[in-house]
Amino acid sequence: MPFSEAVRLALTSLRSSKLRSFLTVLGILIGVSSVIAVVAIIDGLDSYIASRVLELGSKSFSVQKMPDIITSANQWIEMQRRKDVTMDDVEAVRRGCDLCTEVGAMVATSRDVKYGRVRQNDVRIMGVSENFSRIGSIRDLIAGRQLIGEDVENARNSVVIGADLMDAFFGTMEPIGREITIDSRSFRVVGVAERKGSIFGESQDNFVWMPITLFRKYYGSRRSIVIQVEARSMNVFEEAQDQARVVMRVRRHLDYAEPDDFNIETGESILDLWKSATQGIYAATLLVTAISLVVGGVVVMNIMLVSVTERTAEIGVRKALGAKRRDILRQFLVEAVILAGFGGVLGVLGAMAFAAGLSSLLGGMMATEFVAPVRLWAVALAVAVSSAVGLVAGLYPASRAAALDPVAALRAE
Amino acid sequence: MSAEPVAAPAGPLILAEDLWRTYVMGAEEIHALRGVSFAIQPNEYVAIMGPSGSGKSTLMNLIGCLDTPSKGDYVLRGKNVSKMNDDELAEVRNREIGFVFQTFNLLPRASALQNVELPLVYAGIPKEERVARAKRSLEMVDLAARMSHKPNELSGGQRQRVAIARALVMGPSILLADEPTGNLDTTTGNEIMGLFERLQREGNTIILVTHERDIAEHAHRIIFIRDGKIESDERR
Numbered sequence: 001m002p003f004s005e006a007v008r009l010a011l012t013s014l015r016s017s018k019l020r021s022f023l024t025v026l027g028i029l030i031g032v033s034s035v036i037a038v039v040a041i042i043d044g045l046d047s048y049i050a051s052r053v054l055e056l057g058s059k060s061f062s063v064q065k066m067p068d069i070i071t072s073a074n075q076w077i078e079m080q081r082r083k084d085v086t087m088d089d090v091e092a093v094r095r096g097c098d099l100c101t102e103v104g105a106m107v108a109t110s111r112d113v114k115y116g117r118v119r120q121n122d123v124r125i126m127g128v129s130e131n132f133s134r135i136g137s138i139r140d141l142i143a144g145r146q147l148i149g150e151d152v153e154n155a156r157n158s159v160v161i162g163a164d165l166m167d168a169f170f171g172t173m174e175p176i177g178r179e180i181t182i183d184s185r186s187f188r189v190v191g192v193a194e195r196k197g198s199i200f201g202e203s204q205d206n207f208v209w210m211p212i213t214l215f216r217k218y219y220g221s222r223r224s225i226v227i228q229v230e231a232r233s234m235n236v237f238e239e240a241q242d243q244a245r246v247v248m249r250v251r252r253h254l255d256y257a258e259p260d261d262f263n264i265e266t267g268e269s270i271l272d273l274w275k276s277a278t279q280g281i282y283a284a285t286l287l288v289t290a291i292s293l294v295v296g297g298v299v300v301m302n303i304m305l306v307s308v309t310e311r312t313a314e315i316g317v318r319k320a321l322g323a324k325r326r327d328i329l330r331q332f333l334v335e336a337v338i339l340a341g342f343g344g345v346l347g348v349l350g351a352m353a354f355a356a357g358l359s360s361l362l363g364g365m366m367a368t369e370f371v372a373p374v375r376l377w378a379v380a381l382a383v384a385v386s387s388a389v390g391l392v393a394g395l396y397p398a399s400r401a402a403a404l405d406p407v408a409a410l411r412a413e
Numbered sequence: 414m415s416a417e418p419v420a421a422p423a424g425p426l427i428l429a430e431d432l433w434r435t436y437v438m439g440a441e442e443i444h445a446l447r448g449v450s451f452a453i454q455p456n457e458y459v460a461i462m463g464p465s466g467s468g469k470s471t472l473m474n475l476i477g478c479l480d481t482p483s484k485g486d487y488v489l490r491g492k493n494v495s496k497m498n499d500d501e502l503a504e505v506r507n508r509e510i511g512f513v514f515q516t517f518n519l520l521p522r523a524s525a526l527q528n529v530e531l532p533l534v535y536a537g538i539p540k541e542e543r544v545a546r547a548k549r550s551l552e553m554v555d556l557a558a559r560m561s562h563k564p565n566e567l568s569g570g571q572r573q574r575v576a577i578a579r580a581l582v583m584g585p586s587i588l589l590a591d592e593p594t595g596n597l598d599t600t601t602g603n604e605i606m607g608l609f610e611r612l613q614r615e616g617n618t619i620i621l622v623t624h625e626r627d628i629a630e631h632a633h634r635i636i637f638i639r640d641g642k643i644e645s646d647e648r649r
Contacts, residue, residue, distance in 0.1 A: 005534055016522045317518045320479060321579070322507020322535040324500045406479045410518070 003330070010335035013307075020303060025343040027299035028389065031292040032347025032382040033354060038289045039378040040355040042282050044362075047373075049274050059237050060136040060266075062106075063093065063227040063244055067263040069273055082261050084224035089251060090129075093227055096247035099240040102230040104129040105212050107223050113208060114181040115169035123165065124207040125182060127215020133160075133193075135228045142166075144176040144191030147211055151190075155213035160191035162205035182208065185218060241266070296343065297389040304336050304397035315401050316409030329402040336394025337387050344386030348379045425452040426490060426586055426618055427476065433484035434471050445471040447641040448485070453620070455586075458613045460621040460629035463638035470591075472638060473622045477512060477589050478505045490586055507535050511580030515592035517572045519564040519579075525551065526560040529579045536583060550582040551575070554608065570601035577608060581617070588612065588619045594628055606631045 014021045066079040087105060094103040108126045112119055126132075130152045133139045141160065151158050159180070166175055179186040187210060196204035216223075231240035241264050248262055308315070315328055352374050434446040445468045453459055463469035474480040475487055478494055481502070487495050494505055512518075519528045529547040538546070551557050554574040564572050573593060580588055590609070594602030610631065613619050621632055629635050630649075637645040 002537070012522060313518070314520060317514075317520065318531070318535075319503060320477070320506060320510075320512050320518075321532045322503050322583075324503045324535070326500075327535060407474050410479070410514075 003334075006327075006330045006334040007338070009331055010338050013335060014338065021339060024299055024303045024339050025346060027296035028293070028340050028343025028386050029296075029347045029350055031290075031294075031296040031389075032344045032386050033350035034289045034292055035286070035385075036348060036351035036374060036378045036382050037354045037358070038285055040351065040374050041358060042278075042285070043373055043375060044355075044359070045278075046275070050271060059231045059234050061229050061231070061237075061241055061244075062265050063089070063229065063248060064263050064265060065224040068265050068270060083252065084222065085227060085262060087221075087225060089248065090225060090227050092251055093229065093244050093247050096250075097229065097240060097243040099232050099236045099243055100229045101232050102131045102135050102228075104131045104135050104228040106132060106226045106228055107212060107215060107219075108226075109219055109223075111182050113165060115165075115178065118169055120165055120168045120206070122206070123162075123182075125215070125219075126207055126209050127212035127219070128209050129212055129228075132209065132228060135230045139196070140194045141191045142194050144189070146191055147209060152211040152213055155211055155217055157186070157188050157214065158190040158211070159187045160193055160209040161189055162193050162203075162207040163195040164203055164206040165208065166192045180208070183218070237266075293385060293389055296340070296386070297393040300336055300340050300390055301393035301397060303339075304332060304394050305400070307335070308332065308397045308401040311401075312404065312409050312412040315404050316406050316412065319404070319406035320410060325402040328404075329398045332398035332401050333391065333394045336398065337390040340390025340393070341383060341387040343390075344383040347382060347386065348374070351379075351382075424491065426455045426457075427451075427453040428488040429475075429485070430488075431485040432472070432475060432482045432487060434468075434475065434480070435483040444641055446475070446482070449638075449641070449643055450485075451636060451643065451646060453618065455618055456613065456616055458609075458619045458621075458631075458633045460623060460632035460635045461638060462623060462626070462629045462635055463644075464624060467638045468641040469622055469624075469638045471641075473589065473591055473620075476587070476620060477510050478502045503535075507532055508583055509586045511577075511583065511585035511588045513573070513576050513580050513588065513590035513593045515595040517564070517569075517576045517596070519572055519575060521564055524561050524563055525556060525567065525575045525578075528564070528575055529560075529582050532579060532583045546582055547578075550578040553581060554578045568601075569597050570604055573597060573601075573605055574608065577605075577612075581612070586618060588617050589622070590619065591622045592624070593621070594625075595623075602628070 063085060065082050065085050066076075070076045070079065090103060090105045093100070097103065106126055106128050108124055110122050111125045112121050113123045113125075114120070128147065130147050130149045133146050142163070143166075144160070147158065147160060150156065161169075161175070161180070165180070169175070169180065170178065175189050175192055178189050180189060181187075187208070193205070193207075193209070198204055212225075227244070229240065229244055231237045245260065245264060249260065252261055254261065315323075318328065355374050429452070430450050432446050432449040433444065436443045436445060449468075449472060461469050461472060471480070475482055478489070478497075479502075481487075481495055481497065485495065486493055489505065489509060492505070494502065497505065506512075519525075520531070523531075526544065526547050529550050530543045533543040533546060548557060548560065551560050554577050556571060556574050556578065559567060559571060559575075564575070567575065573596075577588075580590075588609070593609075594605055597605060606628065609619055609621070619632070621629065623629050632649075634646070634648045636643055637647075
């Protein structure tokens, strides 16, 4: 029997039991769409993180007491013993790094902020040098002015607020010149920063910038400072980091063999960390999802076994009329592969719909573009794998059918 | 083997010599056939009769190449099929045997034409030729007008005629009918028996397996089986 005939036969038989075929296909469909969707989500997350992190500034870095991400309690305790980064360090880096265009300082804490009777909780209060907004990704203002040198030099009472505070306190009112309250001290709003949205539900707009001098006056000068540095260009990014490192090591009197007792963080280092941290999770997720494909295969095998049993008499007739083992084998195998392959194709469509839905949902949540791309290789893989699943799942039922004794099969009614 | 039927070699169409068929049921051996020998010439019309349990179904399975004897030789058109494997037997069935069953055994989801095409499919004959030959076969049983009907849209007699068209479509050496009127009323049964007579006149060899005397009497020779042996073999 030619292959085309087997395909035609399989389609006829699948059409004749539509509900059952659909339910069988459903198992594969779910498996395939979840695999593709997971790949798409992972892909989307990665590129999302990459774009967000690089947005932090591709040629900026920071020198800080502790790394951004601490992986154990012991490490944290150890890091705590390090010397604080001071304003003198900032000054030293500024003088010692000629590849750095901007060297700024930042120190932060978290407080509730009030305006009249409206309270905004857990606002990031940042004491910054006047050049802070020019380091890393530029933050433009939507109203008022940036902090200027005189604000910092004279510890002037002027703050720039994030868009969240603007929304919470002022709405459409004019914010400039209003007084907000932090720890029962009044601060005068001089500017409002543009909105950046959120990363993983963490708002990037819930902050108050004040002159670092003012911050140190109110919140103490013994906090460790984060030195913010902008390198002259991407080409000298590494060298600029090295210059800053040398300055710091000299100031700390570190031996040649001793490790840094401070951290230099870049967008890149955060990205690397993200990737290494999530790779294992991705693999595990994919594996767990792939199990659903196995379940789909079991469904196919089950249905094919039922089908063989139900059609024993038919198999007997076919054999009596001259069907060989391989004819019967092919008939049932093709049926199983078509079932599974069809499930695979539908699964791809399902995954596309899912990815599109997810993109718009997450995009809305993160107030930014989130694209979960359905990769061609994932589609090809899913269809190939589902067909293979059908082949494997169909093999046993089909060989059982092929091995039926025609006399016994004809007796079955 | 070629698709075209070759001229029958001289000698009998079927030569059965000392056929035994033994089934092992647990520790017990059941001899369904105990040394059956006979010869059938081309264009004979033979009925195989016997009560149930006589071994006539077993004999029919051997004649139809659905099964092989435990002992003895079954020579069909000069070829000994006794030692053939499953696939070789399938090929012999496809080319040499036209089965007609009591329950018609048509595929319910296929049209009359598709049912008749089926043996041609397994013979590897291309679609166009298949359709042409199947149509011709349906014309022979006067069912050309019903060829796109599904079995459940046909009467019992029509279904059996589709089955006969299917049996004839490969131009087999033997038309092997197992109780072909068992599921039909008397009038329709007689029509079918008339069709067999016509087919025999047109040169076909017909072997009829039945337990009914008046059906068997349509044949020109009756082989009577009892307890796995030939009790009588009478020509009329």
